[in-house]
Amino acid sequence: MITNYYEKHPITSLIILINVMMSLVVLFTGGFDNLVNLVEWGAIYPPFISINNEWYRLLTSMFLHGSLLHVFFNMYVLFYLGALLERILSKWLFLTFYLVTGLLASFAVYALGNPNVVTVGASGAIFGIIGALFIMTYLKPYYFNPYFVRSIRSLTFINVALTFIFPQVSFYGHIGGLLSGIVMYFLLVKPKITNA
Structure with a gap:
C-alpha cells in the first residue's frame, strides 16, 4: 500500500516525509513550545528576515509545525488532497504549485502579519491546494463525483471560518495560501486539464 501510494504520488509522499522528519527533529532538540528552537530550525520570525535577510525562512517554515497535532492534521489533509492534485497536475507541476503557494503564503505572513510572532506550518501550501480544488469544483465539476464537490466546498468554508475564529x-498564511491557490489554478491547473 505504501509503495503503491509513493509510486502514484512521489512528491506528496516526499513532502509528508520531510514534514514528519522535521517535526521529530524539533521534538527531540528542544520541543515545540520552545520558540527559540523553532526559530533556529527555520521558523518565520520577521525581524530576522528584514534585518538579517534570512529569506530562506519563507521556505523552511513550510516544513515545521507547532505541535504533533498540528503536523498530523496538516499531513492528513495533504495525504488526500495533495495526492489528488498531484495526479491532476503531474509531479513536477505539483511541486511547483506547492512551493509557489507556500512561499506566497509565507510572504503574506512576513509582510502583513505581527512582526513579533513566530510562525510555522504547511497550512499556507495546503490552503493553496484547497483553493485550487475549490475553484475547480465550480469551473470543472465533472472531474469529481458529487460527494467530493460538496466535501471540498464544505471543507473550504469551514476552514476559512476557523481562520477568522481562532486567533492562534x-x-x-491561510488566506494568502487560499488566494495564491486560486491564482495558481488559472496559471497551472486550468491549462493542464484543458490540454489533457
Missing part, C-alpha cells in the same frame, strides 16, 4: 491560527 495564521490568518495571513
